[in-house]
Amino acid sequence: MSVDLRLVGLRKEFPGHDGGPPVVAVDDIRLEVEKGAMLTLLGPSGCGKTTLLRLIAGFEEATRGEIWFGDKRVDRLAPNARDTAMVFQSYAIFPHLDVFENVAFGLRMARVPEARVRERVGRVLDLVGLTGLERRAPSQLSGGQQQRVALARCIVLEPQVLLFDEPLSNLDAKLREQMRIEVRELQQRLGVTSVYVTHDQAEAMALSDLVVVMNRGRIAQVAPPQDLYSRPNSRFVADFIGKANFLSGTVVDTRTVDVAGARLPLSSDAPVAVGKTVDLVVRPEAVVLRREEGQGARGVIARAAFLGDHAEYDVRLPSGDLVVAHEANPAERGMFGVGDQVTVTTGPLHPLPPEA
């Protein structure tokens, strides 16, 4: 597969307030995105993900580093000279143009002949399900329809790189999930290389081939969604993606770790030295609770909450640590009560590399 988007040592500083030191928004960004892949930039607000997207689009100029689209270096080009199209968070639909003209805007800028414009806009409107609304004004559209116009306006240009700036954050929850599926299907059907910014981890997981977790302007981890979830490389990533239990344990052998006297399985794909104390991560749904005594740690239920599809428990271990456990289908399987004694076992615990 060929690389469609390449970022090399990208750094962006903004001038500090009142002559203070410059604020580094993103730093030391190295990324390669393969042709047709969907990459998500994920992180808390202020982590630099939107700045990075705007650097790619050309709205900001990098302080240092290079941006390559295929074998063309673009970081010194104006936004309109870059083969990208961006779906804005606010949609940025031109309020004085109707749906058709909004979608046709980019083609008209490129002086595409009228007949071709009609054909391509028609096809794209069909693709996003807006056929029949060509002459509507943007103000007469629902949020989802505006979203589709913004999307159509971009894909009609068949850009080399498609950019998304939290495009679904203004929609209600149901519509958001539906659009998420549509965006992913469309992106895969068109095979367009895409970069997608979001702070919603579920969205990131559902959409992407590759997730980039960002923290304070730097890349914390790049991995496919599954790896990111089960093998986070830091406490930050583990904490940001889903819920996580952090435990401290001593490595007994390559397969076993001792946590507060209980022997628990150790994930095998990150080699650690026997006898060493390590930080471990385990997801709540990998924690198993049983009433009967047996192998594992004994604990007491400190808090129990029924959440419909699963129950959430805080279990206090003899060491004083709290472990969060999720048990599926509590409506049929019944719940533990607060104060119940339980035996805690887990799936493989994932060791975290020591924090730098």
Place this chain on the structure above:
Amino acid sequence: MSRAARELRLLARDPLLLGLVVLVMAALLVFVLYPVLLVLRHSFVTPDGLGLDNYELLAQRRLYRNALRNSLGVATLVGALSVVFGYVIAFSLSRTDVPFKRVMHNLTILPIVSPPFSGAISILFLFGFNGLVTRYLLGLQNFSIYGFWGVVASQVFTFTPIAYLSLRGVLAGINPTLEDAAMNVGASRWQVFRRVVLPLSLPGVASAFLVVFIESMADFGNPLVLAGAAFPMLAPQAYLEITGSFNLPRGAMLAAVLLVPSLTAFAIQRYYIGKRQYVTVTGKPTASTTKAVGPAAKWLLYAFVLFFGVVVVAFYAVILLGATTAVWGFDYTLTLRHFRYVFDVGWDTVKDTILVAIASTPVSGLLGMLIAFLVVRRRFPGRGAMEFLSILNFAVPGTVVGIGYILAFNGPPLILTGTFLILVLNFVFRYVPVGIQNGIAVLRQIDPSIEEAAQNLGADGVTTFRKVTLPLIAPAFFSGLVFAFVRAMTAISAAIFLVSANWNLMTVQILNQVGSGRLGVAAAFSIVLLAIVLVAVGVIGALVGRRAETAATVRF
């Protein structure tokens, strides 16, 4: 139960509020609507009852026809030029990274806070019979600045700042993301402007044009100074009919004719264009860092901004020079005797002007906030009428209002002519609309539940307004105050009908001095007036700064 009855019943539960609604409504009817209706009625008065005789004169007499044609022609051209100039300045100062933005902004709006015809006086100094440029630089003997171009030039100078302020707001209201989006899909800078920014600002451009058109139609001072006898215009002609020929019905007829284009423009501006303003879909506010124009275009635009700034500086420098020169054109000795005249003979006028302004400003400010509050937050029969009446005066030319006040308050039951009160009332009701508009805009952004909470905790309607609403809208209140004060100090068109031997105003004095050829004294008066206004604006501005902070802490 009908809606009106239900609303009334709700209002009756709060007697103090009900009383206020009735009082405000009555005041608006008496001091806004009634005078205008009287002017209309009086325009039909003939020696033998009511008839169309006066209007037939409009067709018969060339003087009146010309006055109408001239006023319309001047207003159209001034509207167009002011909007073009205003747009260029607004665009340069808000969309490009040129130096000295703050300075240029302040210079550009300086004409707003000075008497509306100080430009005319400068033009006389520079291009009049003894003008610095025409007579001494170019040696012209027969050049006359009076007439069409003189009025157009001084009005463009006067009204470009108004167009600029309004268009600045329009440009600021265009979401920069739209420009990013256009560039992102391949538009060049010029295409972004032509296909996105310009079309989006067109309603604002039309609106600014109509506002300047209304102002130009209603303008009194510039035409009176610069039109000259060969170039009649409606507003001064109406004044001359009344004060020169003592023919009230004809003056009323001309005023009524003046009212038609002004109200039409106002109606278009408010009810047609107002609805066409584009509201951009909200999202995360991101400031665009894209450069809107290339360097060549940027400096070209900025050159124009500088040019306008230089004209402003030159005009005021000339006024200052004229105020300190013995006899302009003949004797350029430095002297303070014009100022001595102002502080000696003219001192009463200065005092009167300040008193009237100080008395009308707070009343106007409070009334504006009160009406805004009632209109936005309360439901009662006649609410729409109240909003309409309270802003109607913005569109009614001062000449009409002035004549209306003479007609309305010269006899029983309310005899006010020649008093301090009539000046104050006139200013209060004429300059309240801006405060109301500001108040409405701010109130619509404040969550009503804050006020509901106050009532829920036991405050009645008036206490809620006083303790909760007023502090929240303090910034709008103070900017309304600034506007009311500046206008009260600089107004002329209505006031000139209402001044008397006992109560005179500086603006009227300035016009009188110009009329009798004493430009030096007129200039000295202008300088003193400008100084008072700037000091007052500074003082109120300092207060606003503090109040705005408290308002912000209350809100969050």
